[in-house]
Amino acid sequence: MFTHKDYQGKGIASYILQKLEKEVMKLEHRDIYTEASITAKPFFESKGYICIKEQNKQHNGQIFINYIMKKIAFS
Numbered sequence: 069m070f071t072h073k074d075y076q077g078k079g080i081a082s083y084i085l086q087k088l089e090k091e092v093m094k095l096e097h098r099d100i101y102t103e104a105s106i107t108a109k110p111f112f113e114s115k116g117y118i119c120i121k122e123q124n125k126q127h128n129g130q131i132f133i134n135y136i137m138k139k140i141a142f143s
Contacts, residue, residue: 069081088100089139118137
């Protein structure tokens with residue numbers, strides 16, 4: 069998920085994530101996973117996700133650190 073910098077802090081990502089999480093619960097999945105960037109990690113932590121692994125990803129010859137994060141869905 070990415071929010072353009074001009075629209076950050078307006079609740080757009082929170083709204084989309086909430087809708088996605090509701091769909092996950094309807095499908096009766098227990099866990100929700102995401103791969104979050106360094107800048108997105110605090111957002112997901114604030115929504116109840118925990119970091120389960122730090123990893124390095126390579127894209128166009130550059131290495132980026134990101135995080136596999138998990139949230140247990142409650143039905």
